[in-house]
Amino acid sequence: MTVSVGFYKKIREWVIGSSGEIDFRPFQVDGNPYKSRVFLVGAHPTPKIDSESTSESVYIDSLVYGDLFEELYGYQIVKQSREYSGTLSFVQWMKQEFDENVVVTYVNALQTNSAEELKQARKQMPDAYFKGQQIFKEVVHEFQPDTIILHGTQAVQQFRLLLDGQLIDDKASIDKVQHLEELGVFAEIQLENGHKIQVLACRSMRYFGKDGASFANFKERIRELYV
Numbered sequence: 154m155t156v157s158v159g160f161y162k163k164i165r166e167w168v169i170g171s172s173g174e175i176d177f178r179p180f181q182v183d184g185n186p187y188k189s190r191v192f193l194v195g196a197h198p199t200p201k202i203d204s205e206s207t208s209e210s211v212y213i214d215s216l217v218y219g220d221l222f223e224e225l226y227g228y229q230i231v232k233q234s235r236e237y238s239g240t241l242s243f244v245q246w247m248k249q250e251f252d253e254n255v256v257v258t259y260v261n262a263l264q265t266n267s268a269e270e271l272k273q274a275r276k277q278m279p280d281a282y283f284k285g286q287q288i289f290k291e292v293v294h295e296f297q298p299d300t301i302i303l304h305g306t307q308a309v310q311q312f313r314l315l316l317d318g319q320l321i322d323d324k325a326s327i328d329k330v331q332h333l334e335e336l337g338v339f340a341e342i343q344l345e346n347g348h349k350i351q352v353l354a355c356r357s358m359r360y361f362g363k364d365g366a367s368f369a370n371f372k373e374r375i376r377e378l379y380v
Contacts, residue, residue, distance in 0.1 A: 156217050164213045167288045175212055177262040179288050183219025184254040190299040191255045196307040197271050200233045201264040202226050239358030251379045260311040261285040286315055297348050305357035306330045330354055337374035
């Protein structure tokens with residue numbers, strides 16, 4: 154179970170830090186990310202996967218094969234991240250509702266164990282911090298989704314800052330994620346090749362739970378796009 158040689162090299166560029174260790178989690182998907190229309194975007198991946206406990210090749214394969222990722226790292230992450238549990242539930246809902254393999258990714262791909270650790274990384278490891286942001290841009294341009302769904306206030310804030318020059322944001326004055334959630338599509342990105350990406354936002358996936366009952370209105374906004 155391996156990805157192609159060319160794609161492996163591309164992912165490795167995103168995964169490995171300057172020390173030669175696994176420092177970044179550029180994306181996760183169960184299937185071919187080039188065929189996915191939807192990105193679910195958080196602020197940053199947490200907790201950090203211990204690179205000493207896994208091989209580079211297995212880690213890279215796991216980013217494309219969801220079952221392998223869950224087998225190797227899922228338990229560790231779920232123990233420390235309620236947000237990740239909600240993310241899995243949302244991805245499952247999208248699969249059941251629209252037969253859509255969602256790409257899970259992050260505005261900053263640098264793995265840390267907390268938001269505070271990421272904040273410190275900006276001061277202590279600026280090269281890694283800014284590479285994490287650059288990776289997100291490259292992932293978006295590589296896979297070119299139709300829709301980006303930001304979840305959580307921090308993801309929305311960082312996304313707006315990072316893509317300020319590319320983002321057509323008709324609701325720039327609205328910063329409460331609950332209000333953006335009610336709107337549905339609130340912004341658009343146009344890539345250099347002309348491809349347009351619509352942008353939505355919602356509360357953090359930590360509130361999605363198992364069935365997303367409190368996200369009923371947001372689910373309707375998504376259905377308006379894909380039904």
